[in-house]
Amino acid sequence: MTVELTISPITVPLSLDAPDAADFVALGDLGRQICDELVGLPDLAETAAQMLVPWNDTEDTVHTGFVARRGDDIVGMVTIDYVQEEGARTAEIDLLVPEASWGQGVEDALLERAEDEARRRGRSILQLWSLHRATETERMLTPKTGWGRVTAIALTDLLEQRGFRLEQVERNSELDLRGDVEPLRRTLEEARAFAGDDYRLVEWNLPTPPALRDGYAGVLARLVTDAPSGDMEFDAEEWDAARVVRRDGRLTSAGQLLSVAAVEHVPSATIVAYNELLIGEDRTGVTHQFGTLVTREHRGHRLGMIVKCANLLRWREQAPLSPRVSTFNAEENRPMLDINEAVGFVPVSYAGAWQKKI
Structure with missing residues (x-):
């Protein structure tokens, strides 16, 4: 029965x-x-x-x-x-x-x-x-x-x-985090030289320092609007410093660690690129790239390479026992995939984004 x-x-x-x-x-x-x-x-x-x-x-x-x-x-x-x-x-x-x-x-x-x-x-x-x-x-x-x-x-x-x-x-x-870091260092220095003095690298661990919350809120809001999404219709998100504090609290719960590498556009004092790496309480587990974005107006200056390489180098000190980092990127996002491939990421699986209107 x-x-x-x-x-x-x-x-x-x-x-x-x-x-x-x-x-x-x-x-x-x-x-x-x-x-x-x-x-x-x-x-x-x-x-x-x-x-x-x-x-x-x-x-x-x-x-x-x-x-x-x-x-x-x-x-x-x-x-x-x-x-x-x-x-x-x-x-x-x-x-x-x-x-x-x-x-x-x-x-x-x-x-x-x-x-x-x-x-x-x-x-x-x-x-x-x-x-x-x-x-x-x-x-x-x-x-x-x-x-x-x-x-x-x-x-x-x-x-x-x-x-x-x-x-x-x-x-x-995925990227094997146990490899030689010297290629990352060279690539980072080349990218920073290409970007020039108008762009400054900023790094921190959550919780976000108060002076950076407004700028961080601004670039987080751009993830929905600026990242390639095909015909997926995402709701625009409203961000401010208070929402950054709430998000920080959620992401640092259960013993999690999150590192941010960001780029500030010096003339406008605006954060225009960022990369996040997150790991759970078990620091020997897999690291997850949580978010990466270069805002549209500032693409073409190798800022994606800067935040990616800088955070991976920083991560070797933050979570030295994590064996690999996992990330998802849209297949049409060739600029970011080019960066990943140059750094050493290799495909391990795929995801399909499905939508239905009712």
């Missing part, structure tokens, strides 16, 4: 030691399991400890989700995130159904619940990312941008059936 499928909201505890923390702990474990099953990279997923503070802080983004069970067994989860800017239209969905549960109606039921929840909250644009191995198969999918391809998998079949469209492909690359 088939046990009935039930779907209920994920309980968000105040701490992972709380009596009601089981769902949230399972969410972290399931995310790592899915990343391992799909691409063999479990560290792409955040742990429950890393997610807990952001989920309890609803001022900038509201995180919600549902858990699917058959009896007492968890067979899948879905999360839906909503940025809180006035007039925001997007909902970001993450569908987490392990291989053992796929094809039994779990994925359909969870995605249907997520779409219904997004409609209830007044959102009209649904966005979801799929993970793919760096392989070629008979069935390859090309986004509307024409840049990159990903393998067709069960999730992409489901998304296409439900009216989602592949808008963009992102490359996930």
